[in-house]
Amino acid sequence: MYGNAADRPERQRRYPTDMTDAEWAEARPLLPTPGWMRGRGGRPEGYCHRALLDAIRYLVDNGIKWRAMPADFPPWDRAYAFFCRWRENALVKEFHDRLRGRVREKLGRDTEPTAGVIDSQSIKADAVVGADSRGFDGGKLVNGRKRHVVVDTLGLLLGVMVTSADVGDRTAAHILLHQVADAHHRLALVWADGGYTGSLVEYCLATFALVLAIVKRSDDMRGFVVLPKRWIVERLFAHLMRSRRLGLVRP
Structure with missing residues (x-):
């Protein structure tokens, strides 16, 4: 388990966010190999990666502070250090890209997608979030930050970018689509809503050979209507909002 110390017995799994044995069996072979196992120095973790990942999953889902980590998990500072090391x-x-590739293969898809969907979501920021990293989205009337995402046609994340909420969709898309196109060379088509119209369409075609297809809402539509392809990314946002730590921006 990449560092399960002999004097620390395996913790009892009791929370809904704990990985099942079946989930762990899928995730374990895809974990990045620690440097010490490749002869690059360092020492093994004092706690197994399964316990550390369960701790991070619990924190994200329940929206707690790191210092409020339940006592049956590894100490909060060890879990935080593990998270920071992976992030940096x-x-x-x-790890995420390997999991996405495995899911696509199991569903009979090629590992690399050829089509995707782009959208953004403005999220309210906690009162203690600094003014230098937040903004006001006049369209959604939200003071906080905005997450811009590109997903494949299964709703699996291909790229994400976080900005202050006052950054326009087209402005962020210039950067995000560049990153996604560089990482996924087979991507040829991306669906988007009316907020991405204008010069961005021509820019994507000329720069990335990428077709940006605008899916517009008809003028005669009333109330909530499921629009082709756009529902895929909206479903991702709905999943994200079920995690308390992702539902409100905190420092």
């Missing part, structure tokens, strides 16, 4: 070395992205 891009290991979170590496």
Whole structure:
């Protein structure tokens, strides 16, 4: 388990966010290999990766502070250090990309997608979030930050970018689509809503050979209507909002 110390018995699993044995069996082979196992120095973790990942999953889902980590998990500072190390070395992205590829293969898809969907979501920020990293979205009347995402046609994340809420969708898309196109060379089509119209369409075609297809809402539509392809990314946002730590921006 990459560092399960002999004097620390395996913790009893009791929370809904704990990985099941079946989930762990899928995740374990995809974990980034620690440096000490590749002869790059360092020492093994004092706690197994399953326990550390369960702790982080609990924190995200319940929206707690790191220092409020329940006592049956590894100490909060060890879990936080593990999280920071993975984030700073891009290991979170590496692990996520491997999981996405595995899911796509199991569903009979190629590992690399050819189509996706882009959208954004403005999220209210906690009162203690600094003014230098937040803004006001006049369209959604939200004071906080905005997450811009690109997903594949299964709703699996391909790219994400976080800005202050006053940054326009087209402005962020110039950067985000550049990152996604560089990472996924087979991507040829991305669906978007009316907020992405204008010069961005021509820019994507000329720069990335990427077709940005606008799915517009008809003028005669009333109330909530499921729009082709756009519902895929909206479903992702709904899943994210079920996690308390992602439902309100905190420092």
